[in-house]
Amino acid sequence: MLAGRFSPSRFDPSAAVDDDTLGLLLEAARWAPSAGNSQPWGFFASRPGEPEHERVARHLAPSSGRWARDAGLLVVTSARRHIDDTRLLYSEFAEYDLGQAIAHMTVQAQALGLAARQFRAFDLDGLTGELRPNPGWAIISMIALGQAAEGPSKNRDRRSVADLLSAPWADGPQPLAAPAVGQNRPAVLP
Amino acid sequence: MLAGRFSPSRFDPSAAVDDDTLGLLLEAARWAPSAGNSQPWGFFASRPGEPEHERVARHLAPSSGRWARDAGLLVVTSARRHIDDTRLLYSEFAEYDLGQAIAHMTVQAQALGLAARQFRAFDLDGLTGELRPNPGWAIISMIALGQAAEGPSKNRDRRSVADLLSAPWADGPQPLAAPAVGQNRPAVLP
Numbered sequence: 001m002l003a004g005r006f007s008p009s010r011f012d013p014s015a016a017v018d019d020d021t022l023g024l025l026l027e028a029a030r031w032a033p034s035a036g037n038s039q040p041w042g043f044f045a046s047r048p049g050e051p052e053h054e055r056v057a058r059h060l061a062p063s064s065g066r067w068a069r070d071a072g073l074l075v076v077t078s079a080r081r082h083i084d085d086t087r088l089l090y091s092e093f094a095e096y097d098l099g100q101a102i103a104h105m106t107v108q109a110q111a112l113g114l115a116a117r118q119f120r121a122f123d124l125d126g127l128t129g130e131l132r133p134n135p136g137w138a139i140i141s142m143i144a145l146g147q148a149a150e151g152p153s154k155n156r157d158r159r160s161v162a163d164l165l166s167a168p169w170a171d172g173p174q175p176l177a178a179p180a181v182g183q184n185r186p187a188v189l190p
Numbered sequence: 191m192l193a194g195r196f197s198p199s200r201f202d203p204s205a206a207v208d209d210d211t212l213g214l215l216l217e218a219a220r221w222a223p224s225a226g227n228s229q230p231w232g233f234f235a236s237r238p239g240e241p242e243h244e245r246v247a248r249h250l251a252p253s254s255g256r257w258a259r260d261a262g263l264l265v266v267t268s269a270r271r272h273i274d275d276t277r278l279l280y281s282e283f284a285e286y287d288l289g290q291a292i293a294h295m296t297v298q299a300q301a302l303g304l305a306a307r308q309f310r311a312f313d314l315d316g317l318t319g320e321l322r323p324n325p326g327w328a329i330i331s332m333i334a335l336g337q338a339a340e341g342p343s344k345n346r347d348r349r350s351v352a353d354l355l356s357a358p359w360a361d362g363p364q365p366l367a368a369p370a371v372g373q374n375r376p377a378v379l380p
């Protein structure tokens with residue numbers, strides 16, 4: 001399921017996301033692990049036709065506006081970086097943990113037959129002025145979720161497992177037995 | 191599966207992680223989404239009995255040393271924050287995306303009947319000196335993976351779905367139809 005996941009660049013505008021589905025997506029994010037159970041995440045969720053949706057959609061970039069409005073659900077993600085209006089970190093893992101919660105949400109979407117595409121192609125200042133995050137909170141990304149209107153692209157490249165284990169370290173390739181799966185799997189899937 | 195996941199504080203020292211399992215865990219991480227497919231993640235993986243394992247384990251804090259050595263696999267995670275030795279960001283989403291890759295790894299572990307616990311209780315300076323990350327890379331966290339030697343704790347609290355939707359925003363609760371699932375689910379699971 002994880003290997004088959006992909007981020008579509010077109011969504012089916014006729015496929016609505018109902019309340020139960022929205023609840024499952026948020027529930028999945030809610031149960032993600034976080035440093036000291038700090039749960040430094042929050043969301044603004046809206047669907048086409050809801051007044052809140054236009055408040056978000058008007059800040060999409062021209063590029064994302066061409067496809068993100070068609071998704072059955074738009075989620076603005078936010079991380080709690082600081083303690084209120086101090087410069088004290090609420091969690092040094094705020095964005096790492098937000099990423100975990102978003103991954104839970106995208107995996108849950110996949111399990112429900114939906115797809116998700118994360119993006120940063122929006123007017124961050126404009127959206128921040130619109131949604132007015134509380135002190136300590138920052139808008140990080142947006143996610144379009146819904147029914148994909150196309151299959152995966154032909155170029156789903158990833159770095160090899162060997163590269164994941166060697167690229168970060170000055171001493172070069174880690175002398176670990178090459179994992180059986182990564183070794184035999186092509187880096188590009190059809 | 192996501193709601194049942196938990197981070198154990200004890201692992202079964204007799205349960206080894208074999209090459210196939212290690213391969214699947216890394217493969218799952220590999221296929222995580224990332225900003226512009228930047229894949230800003232890398233790992234140092236070792237298992238008890240391997241020489242590399244002691245290089246990592248000697249930098250565990252006293253607290254994590256009591257349980258992390260028992261796990262069948264220790265993974266040091268790293269993020270590519272900068273472009274080589276410049277101050278230019280490689281990706282502003284490096285840690286967010288690393289979190290996504292780690293979530294994929296923990297979900298894959300759960301699917302294989304294993305458990306994962308992430309932690310920061312180690313000597314970061316000591317481990318950085320030991321593994322010598324390349325310029326631009328930084329060690330972020332460590333993950334113990336293996337067979338849990340205990341069930342979930344009784345206090346698996348999470349913020350409510352309503353709080354996820356309201357806490358970040360100055361205008362208070364978002365007037366969205368309350369999701370059916372989050373609404374009826376207790377915040378504490380048995």
